[in-house]
Amino acid sequence: MNARLDVPAADGAVQRVAVVGGGVMGASLARALARAGHAVDWWAAELGDAASGVPVALLNPYRGRSGRAHPDDLAALRVTWRWDAELRDAGLTPGAHRSGVLRLADGARQARAFAQVPGLQPLAADALPPPFRSAHGGAWAADGGWLDPRAWLAALGSDAAAHAANRRCQRVVALERAGAGRWRLIGDGGEPSLHDRVLLATGAGAWPVAWVRALGGAPTFERLAGDVFPTGLPAPSVPLAGASYVGPVVDDLGFAAAAIGGHHRAPGPAPDDAARRLVGNLGWAWPELAEARLRTDAAWWGVRAHGEGNRPQLRELAPGAWWVGALAGRGFVVAAAVAEAAVRAVATR
Ligand SMILES: Cc1cc2nc3c(=O)[nH]c(=O)nc-3n(C[C@H](O)[C@H](O)[C@H](O)COP(=O)(O)OP(=O)(O)OC[C@H]3O[C@@H](n4cnc5c(N)ncnc54)[C@H](O)[C@@H]3O)c2cc1C
Known part of the structure; x- marks a missing residue:
């Protein structure tokens, strides 16, 4: 295990950094800040119903009907693949797969739009990988893939710990200014700490x-919920991306099966017709789905945060205190790059 190196701030004092949140953003921050040499206290309670507990995460920057990718998302995906290599080099099993990602065209117009997108390779109808089909063909994103969120979070946590991040399995119940530019956090274990x-x-x-009073503001974002259902069908060789999607879910023994998901509704448990709607959305592309026995008892639902301009937010709300989030539907694509930006922000303040 590496020794923890306390990084001096500009005034020569030791910087002690608190990261709050056990999802992919918190885990990525803890890893990046600890590797940069900061003394990290990572407050990571149980994941509970956090969005990062999603059963499968597609790594797909080619989004919306056009399939166009934001340049920042393309750059972020490259950072994610670099982290994947670093985690493997560290002997960890991050559960990420550079399989490529499939988009299907639901009409000739969408097929033409996909053909204009750099990074997407057009696929004719007879070249689509099984089990998927579309009379209008589709497009292939070779730089995409998918990951098993449990494995990815575990690998990030192990690497953060190997760089001496101090994980506190507690919720933060109090956050207040402590004078001299410091912040006092108190966990539900009751012990205060200064950062x-x-x-x-x-x-x-x-x-x-x-918290809002102490920080002089709160994050502003929209909340959108979505559902994921195991299908009982074999995992596809490649994930299918889109407003409704298909990806492999990995069970405790490491076997993958197909799950379908989508997310465009108000927060709250899945409505009774959620599974039927998803099957309706995807049935044209995957006919066997109509016969599948969806495990509605094993449904997962979660809420994701959408910020200004639908872009991730790294915002200093008060001196020395940042909100980092609003990762929307691509948190596993962007979290590593946002964490590296946060390391730069913390160092230059
Ligand atoms: C249905 C669905 C499908 C998705 N599919 C994909 C996909 O295919 N690919 C992809 O990249 N992304 C996908 N996403 C988006 C992705 O899941 C999110 O962007 C990402 O998980 C957000 O991570 P986060 O760490 O910001 O937030 P969260 O995962 O919500 O984590 C926040 C954490 O903060 C903790 N916390 C909150 N308050 C406190 C406190 N006071 N003290 C301590 N801890 C606290 C919570 O307990 C939680 O652990 C999907 C989301 C949904 C809902």
Whole structure:
């Protein structure tokens, strides 16, 4: 295990950094900041119903009907693949697969739009990988893939610990200014701790009023829920991306099966017709789905946060305190790059 190196701030004092949040953003921050040499206290309670507990995460920057990718998402995906290589080099099993990602065209117009997108390779109808089909063909994103979120989070946590991040399995119940530019955090274990910098990666959850007062503001974002259902069908050789998608879910023994998902509804448990709707959305592309026995008892639902301009947010709300989040539907694509940006922000403050 590496020794923890306390990084001096500009005034020569030791920087002690708190990261709050056990999702992919918090885990990525803890890893990046610890590897950069900061003394990291990582407040990571149980994942519970956090969005990062999603059963499968597609790594797909080619989004929307046009399939166009934001340049920042393409750059972020390259960072994610670099992290995947680094984690493997460290002897960890991050559960990421550079399989490529499939988009299907639902009409000639969408097929023409896909053909204009750099990075997407057009596929004719007879060249689509099974089990998927479309009379209009589709497009192939060779730089995409998917990951098993449990494995990815575990690998990030192990690497953060190997770089001496101190994981506290507690929720933060109090956050307040402590004078001299520091922040005092108190976990539900009751023990207070002082920090020079605080990064709050609390996902789509609401903040207590006292935090908003202490920080002089709250994050602003829209909350959108979505559902994922195991299909009982074999995992596809490649994931299918789109507003409704198909990807492999990995069970405790490491076997993958197909799951379908989508997310465009108000927060709350899945409505009774959620599975039927997803089957309706995807049946044209995957006919066997109509005969599948969807495990509605094993449905997963979660809430994701969408920020300004639908872009991830790294915002200093008060001196030394950042909100880091609003990762929308591509948190596993962007979290590594956002974490590296946060390392730069913390160092230059
Ligand atoms: C249905 C669905 C499908 C998705 N599919 C994909 C996909 O295919 N690919 C992809 O890249 N992304 C996907 N996403 C999006 C992705 O899941 C999110 O962008 C990402 O998980 C958000 O991570 P986060 O760490 O910001 O938030 P979260 O995962 O919500 O984590 C926030 C964490 O903060 C903790 N927390 C909150 N308050 C406190 C406190 N006071 N003290 C301590 N801890 C606290 C919570 O307990 C939680 O652990 C999907 C999301 C949904 C809902």
